[in-house]
Each structure stands twice: as C-alpha cells, then as structure tokens.
Amino acid sequence: MIDIIKKAILTGIGVSVVTKEAVEKRLEDFVAIGKISSNEAKEMAGKIIEEGKKEFEETKESIGNVLNDSLNKANIVTQSQIEKLEERISKIEEKLDLK
Numbered sequence: 001m002i003d004i005i006k007k008a009i010l011t012g013i014g015v016s017v018v019t020k021e022a023v024e025k026r027l028e029d030f031v032a033i034g035k036i037s038s039n040e041a042k043e044m045a046g047k048i049i050e051e052g053k054k055e056f057e058e059t060k061e062s063i064g065n066v067l068n069d070s071l072n073k074a075n076i077v078t079q080s081q082i083e084k085l086e087e088r089i090s091k092i093e094e095k096l097d098l099k
Helices: 002-013 020-032 038-073 079-096
Strands: none
Touching: 020 038
C-alpha cells in the first residue's frame, strides 16, 4: 500500500525531485480520506523526500558525466583543462626565470 501511494504521489507530481510541501500536501489528502494515518504520512514524507534527493543527486551526476563525455568527444576545452595548462606554463616560466 505504501509503495502504491508513494508511486501515486511521484507520478501525480511528475518529477523525481519533489518539494517537502508538495509531498505533505498529497499525503494530507490521503489522510483526509482515511487511506493512511497521520503517523504513516509523516514517515512516508521523510522517505519520499530522501528518495527524491538521492535520485536528484544520481541524475545530476549522470548528466554531468554525459556532458563531460560530450565535451571530450567534441574536443572542447574545459575550464579545468585551461587552469591546468596555466599552472604548467607558470611552472615552466619559473624554471626559465621568465617571470
């Protein structure tokens, strides 16, 4: 029953990351019609929010990896690559006493 309600909430809101207020509002609706108790609603809200945060972080990491792979394949220089080159140039200049 809890899994069904959780899926209904996530589907009803339409996103993997939901706000605490949105979750609580949906659960209040279930409490109002007697599907779950107030305590169950609080427990479920915490679980849903934590799951949403976890899914958000996983999605963010996955998107970052895809973007980095795309940049590497497109031979586009990233800011971190530029910074590494600047560091290398500075070290070479110091060795050659050019600074």
